[in-house]
Amino acid sequence: MPEIKLTQVMAFSSEDHNFPAKNLLSSENFKKWKSKSAGEKDVSVMLQFECSTQVEAVHVGNEGSAFVEIFVGKLGADVKDFEVLLPTSSFMSPAESRSGTNPSRVRLFGRDKLSAAALGRPWDCARVVCTQPFCRTAAYGLAFVKFLAPAAPAAAAAQPAAAVAQPAAGDVVRLGSFTLRPESSDEIRAGGLFSRRSQLTAAGGSLTREDRADRVVPPRQPPSATQTSTDEPPLPTGHYQLKPETKQKRPTESKPARPETQPAARRDTAGPASSTAVSNGDTSGARPPATATYRPLDKLLSGVVFAMSGYKNPERATLREQGIRLGAKYRPDWTPDCTHLICAFRNTPKHVQVRGRGKIVLGSWLMACAAQKRRLSWRRHALEPADGRAPDSEDEVWAEELRPRPAAGPATAPSPPPANGDEYGSSTDDMDTDDEIRM
Incomplete structure (x- = not known):
């Protein structure tokens, strides 16, 4: 589908002097259109087509807008009489708008995504409306907008539906911002390089450096069982001579297995500091200083x-x-x-x-x-x-809970009872007996 050329900006509601609305007329992706200030309710721009034509698809590159809506109309018609070409489409979610993530999303709208009332009719201009109700701190707009016209009927009838146009050899092919490498005019067929070598050899010519690039190195063959000496000359094979393999493989030495009790012993020898750090959740193993x-x-x-x-x-x-x-x-x-x-x-x-x-x-x-x-x-x-x-x-x-606990002192033994067996001690002068109470 050919791209509809945009000739001029007919009107706009707001633009930044560093990112004016006329940047949308350029095919360079780094030129963008942004609003003059942050927090605007909506911004719009009206673009004029090179000629009156139908619109088959729309490609939109976003630049911070949450929703994009496109109208099409005729020259001289009132804006209220424009038809909706692309219904309001979301480019950023509320969370993405507040955090500023994915502001440059690109969406391609085909015939099935466009309004049926606007398809099949020629239009002279388009009006793009962008809104951003979720973020009031950043300017927004569009990186690019492209309108595609339907393919010409004569060209579609001349070529089969399954045929794909191939560029001529040496032509520079551009795909967006990328340039494809031109294909070589030389045809490579199966066996073509080998037949060329045979023709040069029969004519008595010699192979050049470029011609030798088609030679295939024959695979190495293992030495025969009867050939035990390395002093015998190698047998010639075509353009190459095979050398016997003299490199011997080193015998693999089996490593002694580690004792299974070593990890257990290592765990047993771990000090109390490591167990304390694990129980307290201290992954660094650091201890509190004295002045902590x-x-x-x-x-x-x-x-x-x-x-x-x-x-x-x-x-x-x-x-x-x-x-x-x-x-x-x-x-x-x-x-x-x-x-x-x-x-x-x-x-x-x-x-x-x-x-x-x-x-x-x-x-x-x-x-x-x-x-x-x-x-x-x-x-x-x-x-x-x-x-x-x-x-x-x-x-x-x-x-x-990480404060070190003071060490417990030695347990004190209970004092022994008096030697005379008197549980009150040796003196009972302060205690009244039954006889003294009756007196």
Whole structure:
């Protein structure tokens, strides 16, 4: 299907001076059309065809738009009388629009995706309407739009339906932004190179360097069982001489099997520090220093207020639960009281907002703090390389359950009873007897 040439931009509602609407007239993909400012409700552009023609297919390259709708009409007609060619089509989901992912999606709309009322009729111009209701922080528009006309009936009748037009030898073929290498005019047939060599040999000519490229190296044959000496000359075979194989294979030595009791013995010799680290969940094996600061596990990240960007469920929910479980507070959006931004990658809307104003870390920081039960330095998991190279200014805080327990003292034996057998001791002057009470 031939492409319909666009001659001029008849009208537009908004354009950026760096990305004007006339860029859509060019076939170069890096030229785009964007709105003048972010947050516009919708933007539109009207393009004129080179001649009045039917539209068979539409190719659209997006540039941040959530929905695209295309109308076609006649010159001089009112915009309200234009027919819908392409119904409103989605190019970005709400989540993709807010996070800025997949803004350059390309969709190809054939005859089955276009409106039946606009097919089979010639049109002079097209009006493209783009909308982005989910993101108010970035400009949007189109990277390109191409209209394809139906194939000429005379050309379709001249060629069979299954025939494919082949370019002539030496012609440069362009496919979008790619240039195909021209095919060579020399035909290669089965046995053609060998017949050429036979003809040159019969005529008494010699093979050139290019002619020798068709020679096939015969496969190596194993030496015969009767040939035991390597001093015998090799037998000639065509243009090549086979040399006997003198390389002997080294006998494979069986490695002694390792004793099965070695891992068990190694486990038995492990000290109490390793078992304590495993039971406490400390994967790094580090011990708290003598001057370590301890807090309860549910207050380990006390004072941390974090927001998230770039993570999707279920990973987003897991990171949020880990932070709240360690005593941090979560905010759906970045607020003035936020201290950390848990960000998956750069150039998200929140990343651009927080850069230089807060601590931007990866989600692995929360997972490492939960696994090791201590508040690690955020610079070890910083998203920006410059933050990771800066010196640490925070001391690590350990969970209370990792505090070393004091060693138990020796058990004290009970004191022996008095030697005279008197359970009250040797003196009973302070105790009244029955006779003294009756007196």
